[in-house]
Amino acid sequence: xxxxxxxxxxxxxxxxxxxxxxxxxxxxxxxxxxxxxxxxxxxxxxxxxxxxxxxxxxxxxxxxxxxxxxxxxxxxxxxxxxxxxxxxxxxxxxxxxxxxxxxxxxxxxxxxxxxxxxxxxxxxxxxxxxxxxxxxxxxxxxxxxxxxxxxxxxxxxxxxxxxxxxxxxxxxxxxxxxxxxxxxxxxxxxxxxxxxxxxxxxxxxxxxxxxxxxxxxxxxxxxxxxxxxxxxxxxxxxxxxxxxxxxxxxxxxxxxx
Numbered sequence: 530x531x532x533x534x535x536x537x538x539x540x541x542x543x544x545x546x547x548x549x550x551x552x553x554x555x556x557x558x559x560x561x562x563x564x565x566x567x568x569x570x571x572x573x574x575x576x577x578x579x580x581x582x583x584x585x586x587x588x589x590x591x592x593x594x595x596x597x598x599x600x601x602x603x604x605x606x607x608x609x610x611x612x613x614x615x616x617x618x619x620x621x622x623x624x625x626x627x628x629x630x631x632x633x634x635x636x637x638x639x640x641x642x643x644x645x646x647x648x649x650x651x652x653x654x655x656x657x658x659x660x661x662x663x664x665x666x667x668x669x670x671x672x673x674x675x676x677x678x679x680x681x682x683x684x685x686x687x688x689x690x691x692x693x694x695x696x697x698x699x700x701x702x703x704x705x706x707x708x709x710x711x712x713x714x715x716x717x718x719x720x721x722x723x724x725x726x727x728x729x730x731x732x733x734x735x736x737x738x739x740x741x742x743x744x745x746x747x748x749x750x751x752x753x754x755x756x757x758x759x760x761x762x763x764x765x766x767x768x769x770x771x772x773x774x775x776x777x778x779x780x781x782x783x784x785x786x
Contacts, residue, residue: 530615533604539563551673562608564592570633571635617640617650620653621694624658627693628713629712631710651679656696670702688762714742717736
């Protein structure tokens with residue numbers, strides 16, 4: 530099995546090293562193409578207004594000035610020698626990618642680009658990296674077995690799998706739950722206004738360390754309960770009920786003022 534791995538935390542991230550170790554337990558044919566610098570929150574951005582530079586670090590290891598989406602596109606189409614990868618793994622992200630955050634995640638976007646190119650793809654994230662004592666131990670302990678089992682089972686071509694590992698002692702992690710994407714009941718993102726040394730104002734974007742009250746069956750609830758969450762994600766964002774409702778009200782000739 531040939532695996533291409535990427536991330537959004539950058540080529541030097543500890544999570545990428547963890548993912549390389551995970552992939553190495555599945556195959557000896559591992560290729561790396563990751564951003565030169567951190568691209569957290571890049572979502573599915575493409576680099577269109579600037580050239581993308583590629584730096585080869587080893588025979589099967591590349592860094593680019595592009596986004597995670599750029600990296601997967603370049604890896605699959607240009608940088609990998611010979612056959613295309615059989616699997617794209619993206620991560621392991623420093624911090625969970627859950628609920629509405631998946632639409633902003635560069636980690637999830639890397640997996641989506643793999644799927645768009647016809648390669649089965651999985652995003653992996655580790656919860657709690659702003660809490661003391663967090664490591665990638667949970668992802669490294671359970672990731673290889675979960676990935677192997679998912680590859681054996683298979684999943685639809687237009688779906689990516691989003692795996693999130695809880696923080697804490699691996700001895701306490703005893704369950705994998707297949708979940709649906711949740712949605713927080715309050716906003717955790719915020720802007721902090723600061724002043725630089727020249728007296729000019731700027732803003733720093735961050736996250737409030739607060740937990741919502743998600744229902745059972747969601748990715749959020751599984752992580753809060755100390756479970757590994759596996760969420761099948763679909764790029765089709767259409768809300769079918771609203772399509773049905775609007776067709777009865779807006780179909781036909783366009784309205785005029």
